[in-house]
Amino acid sequence: MAETLMHAVQYSSYGGGAAGLKHVEVPIPTPKQDEVLLKREATSLNPVDWKMQKGLLRPFWPRKFPYIPGTDVAGEVIKVGPGVKNYNAGDKVVAMLSHATGGGLAEFVVAKESLTVARPPEVSAAEGAGLPVAALTAHQALTQSAGIKLDGSSQQVNLLITAASGGVGHYAVQLAKLGNTHVTATCGARNMDLVKSLGADEVLDYKTPEGAALKSPSGRKYDAVIHCAAGILWSTFEPNLSANGKVIDITPGPSALMTFALKKLTFSKKQLVPLMLIPKKKNLDYLVKLVEDGKLKTVIDSKHPLSKAEDAWAKSIDGHASGKIIVDS
Numbered sequence: 001m002a003e004t005l006m007h008a009v010q011y012s013s014y015g016g017g018a019a020g021l022k023h024v025e026v027p028i029p030t031p032k033q034d035e036v037l038l039k040r041e042a043t044s045l046n047p048v049d050w051k052m053q054k055g056l057l058r059p060f061w062p063r064k065f066p067y068i069p070g071t072d073v074a075g076e077v078i079k080v081g082p083g084v085k086n087y088n089a090g091d092k093v094v095a096m097l098s099h100a101t102g103g104g105l106a107e108f109v110v111a112k113e114s115l116t117v118a119r120p121p122e123v124s125a126a127e128g129a130g131l132p133v134a135a136l137t138a139h140q141a142l143t144q145s146a147g148i149k150l151d152g153s154s155q156q157v158n159l160l161i162t163a164a165s166g167g168v169g170h171y172a173v174q175l176a177k178l179g180n181t182h183v184t185a186t187c188g189a190r191n192m193d194l195v196k197s198l199g200a201d202e203v204l205d206y207k208t209p210e211g212a213a214l215k216s217p218s219g220r221k222y223d224a225v226i227h228c229a230a231g232i233l234w235s236t237f238e239p240n241l242s243a244n245g246k247v248i249d250i251t252p253g254p255s256a257l258m259t260f261a262l263k264k265l266t267f268s269k270k271q272l273v274p275l276m277l278i279p280k281k282k283n284l285d286y287l288v289k290l291v292e293d294g295k296l297k298t299v300i301d302s303k304h305p306l307s308k309a310e311d312a313w314a315k316s317i318d319g320h321a322s323g324k325i326i327v328d329s
Protein backbone atom coordinates (compact mmCIF):
# COMPACT_ATOMS: atom_id res chain seq x y z
CA MET A 1 0.00 0.00 0.00
CA ALA A 2 1.34 3.48 -0.85
CA GLU A 3 2.61 5.45 2.16
CA THR A 4 1.01 8.80 2.95
CA LEU A 5 3.47 11.60 2.30
CA MET A 6 4.08 14.94 4.01
CA HIS A 7 6.05 18.07 3.18
CA ALA A 8 9.37 18.38 5.06
CA VAL A 9 12.55 20.44 4.91
CA GLN A 10 15.82 18.55 5.23
CA TYR A 11 19.55 18.60 4.49
CA SER A 12 21.70 15.73 3.33
CA SER A 13 25.26 16.82 4.17
CA TYR A 14 27.19 19.26 6.36
CA GLY A 15 27.39 22.91 5.29
CA GLY A 16 25.40 24.86 2.76
CA GLY A 17 23.48 27.19 5.12
CA ALA A 18 19.96 28.11 4.00
CA ALA A 19 20.72 26.96 0.43
CA GLY A 20 21.50 23.49 1.81
CA LEU A 21 17.87 23.02 2.91
CA LYS A 22 15.69 21.07 0.49
CA HIS A 23 11.90 20.79 0.34
CA VAL A 24 10.90 17.14 0.02
CA GLU A 25 7.95 14.76 0.33
CA VAL A 26 8.60 12.00 2.86
CA PRO A 27 6.39 9.40 4.58
CA ILE A 28 4.43 10.58 7.64
CA PRO A 29 6.21 8.98 10.63
CA THR A 30 4.49 6.31 12.74
CA PRO A 31 4.52 6.80 16.53
CA LYS A 32 6.37 4.07 18.43
CA GLN A 33 5.36 2.64 21.83
CA ASP A 34 6.03 5.81 23.87
CA GLU A 35 5.51 8.44 21.15
CA VAL A 36 2.76 10.75 19.94
CA LEU A 37 2.21 11.82 16.33
CA LEU A 38 1.52 15.56 16.04
CA LYS A 39 0.17 17.71 13.27
CA ARG A 40 2.74 20.44 13.72
CA GLU A 41 1.49 24.02 14.07
CA ALA A 42 4.75 25.84 14.90
CA THR A 43 8.47 25.18 15.31
CA SER A 44 11.02 27.55 16.78
CA LEU A 45 14.61 27.58 15.61
CA ASN A 46 17.68 27.68 17.85
CA PRO A 47 21.31 28.41 16.92
CA VAL A 48 22.14 24.75 17.64
CA ASP A 49 20.02 23.81 14.59
CA TRP A 50 22.33 25.55 12.10
CA LYS A 51 25.44 24.74 14.18
CA MET A 52 24.60 21.06 13.65
CA GLN A 53 24.29 21.62 9.90
CA LYS A 54 27.73 23.30 9.99
CA GLY A 55 29.13 20.12 11.52
CA LEU A 56 30.03 21.77 14.84
CA LEU A 57 28.42 18.97 16.85
CA ARG A 58 29.70 16.02 14.88
CA PRO A 59 30.04 13.11 15.50
CA PHE A 60 27.09 13.27 17.95
CA TRP A 61 24.43 15.13 15.98
CA PRO A 62 22.89 14.67 13.49
CA ARG A 63 23.01 10.92 13.77
CA LYS A 64 22.31 10.37 10.07
CA PHE A 65 21.48 12.08 6.78
CA PRO A 66 19.12 13.14 5.39
CA TYR A 67 18.18 15.08 8.52
CA ILE A 68 15.03 17.12 9.17
CA PRO A 69 16.14 19.87 11.60
CA GLY A 70 14.15 21.47 14.42
CA THR A 71 13.40 20.22 17.92
CA ASP A 72 10.99 22.75 19.45
CA VAL A 73 7.43 22.19 18.32
CA ALA A 74 3.79 22.83 19.15
CA GLY A 75 0.93 20.98 17.53
CA GLU A 76 -2.10 18.74 17.88
CA VAL A 77 -1.97 15.05 18.73
CA ILE A 78 -3.23 12.95 15.81
CA LYS A 79 -2.35 9.46 16.98
CA VAL A 80 -0.63 7.89 20.01
CA GLY A 81 1.70 4.90 20.38
CA PRO A 82 0.34 1.86 22.26
CA GLY A 83 2.15 2.72 25.54
CA VAL A 84 1.06 6.38 25.69
CA LYS A 85 -1.13 7.03 28.73
CA ASN A 86 -1.62 10.76 29.03
CA TYR A 87 -2.52 12.02 25.56
CA ASN A 88 -5.36 11.47 23.11
CA ALA A 89 -6.06 12.60 19.57
CA GLY A 90 -7.09 16.26 19.57
CA ASP A 91 -4.88 17.34 22.51
CA LYS A 92 -2.82 20.49 21.95
CA VAL A 93 0.77 20.13 23.12
CA VAL A 94 4.30 21.52 23.20
CA ALA A 95 7.15 19.05 22.73
CA MET A 96 10.90 18.91 22.50
CA LEU A 97 12.28 16.41 19.98
CA SER A 98 15.69 14.79 20.25
CA HIS A 99 18.59 16.56 18.51
CA ALA A 100 19.81 13.18 17.30
CA THR A 101 16.70 12.54 15.23
CA GLY A 102 15.26 16.07 14.73
CA GLY A 103 12.04 16.21 12.70
CA GLY A 104 10.66 19.67 13.53
CA LEU A 105 10.53 21.20 10.03
CA ALA A 106 7.80 18.94 8.70
CA GLU A 107 4.01 18.87 8.56
CA PHE A 108 3.85 15.97 11.04
CA VAL A 109 6.31 15.04 13.81
CA VAL A 110 6.69 12.25 16.34
CA ALA A 111 7.56 13.25 19.91
CA LYS A 112 8.36 11.20 23.01
CA GLU A 113 5.61 11.35 25.60
CA SER A 114 8.38 12.00 28.16
CA LEU A 115 9.09 15.46 26.65
CA THR A 116 5.55 16.41 25.63
CA VAL A 117 3.36 18.69 27.75
CA ALA A 118 -0.22 19.92 27.47
CA ARG A 119 -0.77 23.36 25.93
CA PRO A 120 -3.80 25.29 27.20
CA PRO A 121 -5.78 27.53 24.84
CA GLU A 122 -4.20 30.67 26.36
CA VAL A 123 -0.81 29.63 24.92
CA SER A 124 -0.59 29.99 21.14
CA ALA A 125 1.34 27.45 19.08
CA ALA A 126 4.09 30.00 18.38
CA GLU A 127 4.40 31.02 22.06
CA GLY A 128 4.59 27.36 23.08
CA ALA A 129 7.06 26.36 20.36
CA GLY A 130 9.41 29.11 21.50
CA LEU A 131 9.91 27.52 24.90
CA PRO A 132 11.70 24.16 24.83
CA VAL A 133 15.45 24.73 24.25
CA ALA A 134 15.61 28.46 25.01
CA ALA A 135 13.38 28.73 28.09
CA LEU A 136 14.53 25.38 29.56
CA THR A 137 18.15 26.58 29.23
CA ALA A 138 17.33 29.90 30.92
CA HIS A 139 15.45 28.02 33.66
CA GLN A 140 18.27 25.51 34.23
CA ALA A 141 20.92 28.27 34.33
CA LEU A 142 18.97 30.32 36.87
CA THR A 143 17.63 27.61 39.15
CA GLN A 144 20.27 24.89 38.98
CA SER A 145 23.53 26.68 38.16
CA ALA A 146 22.83 30.00 39.92
CA GLY A 147 20.63 28.52 42.67
CA ILE A 148 17.88 31.15 42.35
CA LYS A 149 14.44 30.21 43.66
CA LEU A 150 11.78 31.51 41.30
CA ASP A 151 9.27 31.92 44.13
CA GLY A 152 11.38 34.82 45.42
CA SER A 153 12.40 32.98 48.58
CA SER A 154 16.20 33.19 48.12
CA GLN A 155 18.44 36.07 49.21
CA GLN A 156 18.83 38.86 46.68
CA VAL A 157 21.19 37.96 43.83
CA ASN A 158 22.82 40.50 41.53
CA LEU A 159 22.64 39.04 38.05
CA LEU A 160 24.10 39.96 34.70
CA ILE A 161 22.39 38.49 31.63
CA THR A 162 24.28 38.90 28.35
CA ALA A 163 22.47 38.86 24.98
CA ALA A 164 19.23 39.52 26.85
CA SER A 165 17.39 40.20 23.57
CA GLY A 166 18.03 36.68 22.22
CA GLY A 167 16.03 33.49 22.54
CA VAL A 168 17.57 32.34 25.83
CA GLY A 169 18.29 35.80 27.23
CA HIS A 170 14.76 37.20 26.89
CA TYR A 171 13.34 34.26 28.85
CA ALA A 172 16.20 34.51 31.39
CA VAL A 173 15.37 38.15 32.21
CA GLN A 174 11.69 37.37 32.80
CA LEU A 175 12.34 34.22 34.84
CA ALA A 176 15.04 35.95 36.89
CA LYS A 177 12.57 38.66 37.89
CA LEU A 178 10.25 36.02 39.36
CA GLY A 179 13.04 35.47 41.89
CA ASN A 180 14.67 37.93 44.26
CA THR A 181 17.16 39.41 41.80
CA HIS A 182 18.58 42.66 40.52
CA VAL A 183 19.09 42.18 36.78
CA THR A 184 21.60 44.01 34.63
CA ALA A 185 21.22 43.03 31.00
CA THR A 186 23.19 43.58 27.81
CA CYS A 187 21.75 43.97 24.31
CA GLY A 188 22.03 46.21 21.27
CA ALA A 189 20.68 49.79 21.33
CA ARG A 190 17.57 48.88 19.30
CA ASN A 191 16.48 46.33 21.91
CA MET A 192 17.03 48.32 25.12
CA ASP A 193 13.35 49.26 25.53
CA LEU A 194 12.27 45.68 24.87
CA VAL A 195 14.66 44.28 27.48
CA LYS A 196 13.56 46.91 30.03
CA SER A 197 9.94 45.96 29.34
CA LEU A 198 10.80 42.33 30.16
CA GLY A 199 11.84 43.46 33.64
CA ALA A 200 15.59 44.21 33.52
CA ASP A 201 16.58 46.76 36.17
CA GLU A 202 19.48 48.20 34.17
CA VAL A 203 20.35 47.72 30.52
CA LEU A 204 23.73 48.16 28.82
CA ASP A 205 24.28 48.61 25.09
CA TYR A 206 27.00 46.05 24.35
CA LYS A 207 28.45 48.27 21.62
CA THR A 208 29.37 51.11 24.03
CA PRO A 209 32.63 51.07 26.06
CA GLU A 210 30.66 50.64 29.37
CA GLY A 211 28.59 47.87 27.81
CA ALA A 212 31.65 46.09 26.44
CA ALA A 213 33.23 46.34 29.92
CA LEU A 214 29.98 44.91 31.45
CA LYS A 215 30.05 47.60 34.16
CA SER A 216 26.86 47.84 36.18
CA PRO A 217 25.59 51.48 35.95
CA SER A 218 24.75 51.36 39.68
CA GLY A 219 28.18 49.96 40.59
CA ARG A 220 26.96 46.47 41.56
CA LYS A 221 29.16 43.39 41.39
CA TYR A 222 27.50 40.33 39.92
CA ASP A 223 26.89 37.18 41.97
CA ALA A 224 26.06 35.30 38.79
CA VAL A 225 26.23 35.93 35.05
CA ILE A 226 23.90 34.09 32.70
CA HIS A 227 26.18 34.37 29.71
CA CYS A 228 24.18 33.97 26.49
CA ALA A 229 26.49 35.93 24.17
CA ALA A 230 29.81 34.67 22.82
CA GLY A 231 33.35 35.96 22.61
CA ILE A 232 33.63 37.70 26.01
CA LEU A 233 36.83 36.83 27.86
CA TRP A 234 37.12 35.87 31.54
CA SER A 235 39.30 38.96 32.04
CA THR A 236 36.26 41.12 31.20
CA PHE A 237 33.97 39.29 33.64
CA GLU A 238 36.44 38.91 36.48
CA PRO A 239 36.58 42.53 37.82
CA ASN A 240 32.75 42.73 37.73
CA LEU A 241 32.13 39.62 39.85
CA SER A 242 31.40 39.56 43.57
CA ALA A 243 33.76 37.49 45.76
CA ASN A 244 31.98 34.20 44.98
CA GLY A 245 30.66 35.25 41.57
CA LYS A 246 29.99 32.64 38.86
CA VAL A 247 29.80 32.96 35.10
CA ILE A 248 27.34 30.42 33.73
CA ASP A 249 28.45 30.01 30.14
CA ILE A 250 25.89 28.43 27.82
CA THR A 251 28.25 28.46 24.80
CA PRO A 252 31.59 27.49 26.32
CA GLY A 253 34.41 27.51 23.75
CA PRO A 254 37.97 26.22 24.30
CA SER A 255 39.06 29.33 26.24
CA ALA A 256 36.05 29.07 28.60
CA LEU A 257 36.72 25.37 29.18
CA MET A 258 40.35 26.19 30.05
CA THR A 259 39.13 28.84 32.51
CA PHE A 260 36.65 26.36 33.99
CA ALA A 261 39.45 23.82 34.60
CA LEU A 262 41.89 26.42 35.93
CA LYS A 263 39.40 27.92 38.39
CA LYS A 264 38.46 24.47 39.66
CA LEU A 265 42.08 23.35 40.06
CA THR A 266 43.07 26.51 41.91
CA PHE A 267 39.97 26.42 44.18
CA SER A 268 39.11 29.92 42.99
CA LYS A 269 36.06 31.47 44.64
CA LYS A 270 35.09 32.99 41.30
CA GLN A 271 34.08 30.20 38.94
CA LEU A 272 33.14 29.60 35.34
CA VAL A 273 30.35 27.03 34.99
CA PRO A 274 29.75 25.50 31.54
CA LEU A 275 26.12 24.58 30.98
CA MET A 276 24.62 21.88 28.78
CA LEU A 277 20.83 21.66 28.72
CA ILE A 278 19.29 18.56 30.29
CA PRO A 279 15.62 18.94 29.31
CA LYS A 280 13.00 17.91 31.86
CA LYS A 281 9.27 17.51 31.26
CA LYS A 282 8.29 18.98 34.62
CA ASN A 283 10.23 22.16 33.87
CA LEU A 284 8.66 22.49 30.41
CA ASP A 285 5.25 22.04 32.01
CA TYR A 286 6.09 24.77 34.55
CA LEU A 287 7.17 27.16 31.76
CA VAL A 288 3.98 26.56 29.74
CA LYS A 289 1.96 27.30 32.90
CA LEU A 290 3.87 30.56 33.42
CA VAL A 291 2.89 31.60 29.89
CA GLU A 292 -0.72 30.59 30.58
CA ASP A 293 -0.69 32.72 33.75
CA GLY A 294 0.76 35.72 31.91
CA LYS A 295 4.03 35.57 33.94
CA LEU A 296 6.26 34.70 30.98
CA LYS A 297 5.99 35.68 27.35
CA THR A 298 7.60 34.54 24.15
CA VAL A 299 8.79 37.52 22.17
CA ILE A 300 8.40 36.60 18.52
CA ASP A 301 11.09 37.95 16.24
CA SER A 302 9.44 36.76 13.06
CA LYS A 303 7.17 34.07 11.62
CA HIS A 304 7.88 32.21 8.41
CA PRO A 305 5.76 29.57 6.64
CA LEU A 306 7.26 26.08 6.23
CA SER A 307 7.42 26.78 2.48
CA LYS A 308 9.96 29.54 3.30
CA ALA A 309 11.84 27.81 6.13
CA GLU A 310 15.14 28.85 4.53
CA ASP A 311 14.34 32.51 5.36
CA ALA A 312 13.96 31.59 9.03
CA TRP A 313 17.19 29.56 8.84
CA ALA A 314 19.14 32.48 7.31
CA LYS A 315 17.75 34.81 10.00
CA SER A 316 18.92 32.48 12.76
CA ILE A 317 22.41 32.18 11.22
CA ASP A 318 22.52 35.99 11.02
CA GLY A 319 22.44 36.08 14.86
CA HIS A 320 20.32 39.21 15.31
CA ALA A 321 16.95 37.83 16.35
CA SER A 322 15.00 39.65 19.05
CA GLY A 323 13.26 36.74 20.79
CA LYS A 324 12.31 33.63 18.84
CA ILE A 325 12.19 32.83 15.14
CA ILE A 326 9.11 30.74 14.34
CA VAL A 327 8.29 28.51 11.40
CA ASP A 328 4.54 28.02 11.33
CA SER A 329 2.31 26.26 8.86
Ligand SMILES: NC(=O)c1ccc[n+]([C@@H]2O[C@H](COP(=O)([O-])OP(=O)(O)OC[C@H]3O[C@@H](n4cnc5c(N)ncnc54)[C@H](OP(=O)(O)O)[C@@H]3O)[C@@H](O)[C@H]2O)c1
Pocket residue numbers: 046047048133134137162163164165166167168169186187188189191206228229230249250251275276277316319320321322323
Ligand atom coordinates in the same frame (compact mmCIF):
# COMPACT_ATOMS: atom_id res chain seq x y z
N1 LIG B 1 24.36 25.03 26.38
C1 LIG B 1 23.17 24.84 25.89
O1 LIG B 1 22.56 23.78 26.15
C2 LIG B 1 22.52 25.90 25.05
C3 LIG B 1 21.13 25.99 24.96
C4 LIG B 1 20.57 27.04 24.22
C5 LIG B 1 21.39 27.94 23.54
N2 LIG B 1 22.75 27.78 23.62
C6 LIG B 1 23.64 28.75 22.91
O2 LIG B 1 23.44 30.01 23.52
C7 LIG B 1 23.65 31.05 22.57
C8 LIG B 1 22.48 32.01 22.58
O3 LIG B 1 21.32 31.34 22.07
P1 LIG B 1 20.03 32.19 21.67
O4 LIG B 1 19.00 31.24 21.19
O5 LIG B 1 19.70 33.14 22.75
O6 LIG B 1 20.64 33.00 20.41
P2 LIG B 1 19.97 34.13 19.52
O7 LIG B 1 18.52 34.22 19.80
O8 LIG B 1 20.40 33.87 18.11
O9 LIG B 1 20.70 35.47 20.02
C9 LIG B 1 20.62 36.61 19.22
C10 LIG B 1 20.67 37.87 20.07
O10 LIG B 1 21.94 37.98 20.72
C11 LIG B 1 22.31 39.36 20.75
N3 LIG B 1 23.75 39.45 20.90
C12 LIG B 1 24.70 38.88 20.13
N4 LIG B 1 25.94 39.16 20.60
C13 LIG B 1 25.77 39.93 21.69
C14 LIG B 1 26.66 40.55 22.63
N5 LIG B 1 27.99 40.41 22.53
N6 LIG B 1 26.14 41.25 23.65
C15 LIG B 1 24.78 41.40 23.79
N7 LIG B 1 23.90 40.85 22.92
C16 LIG B 1 24.38 40.12 21.89
C17 LIG B 1 21.81 39.87 19.41
O11 LIG B 1 21.65 41.28 19.50
P3 LIG B 1 22.01 42.23 18.24
O12 LIG B 1 21.08 41.84 17.14
O13 LIG B 1 21.78 43.60 18.76
O14 LIG B 1 23.46 41.94 17.89
C18 LIG B 1 20.48 39.12 19.24
O15 LIG B 1 19.37 39.84 19.78
C19 LIG B 1 23.90 30.35 21.23
O16 LIG B 1 25.29 30.25 21.01
C20 LIG B 1 23.31 28.96 21.44
O17 LIG B 1 23.89 27.98 20.62
C21 LIG B 1 23.33 26.80 24.35
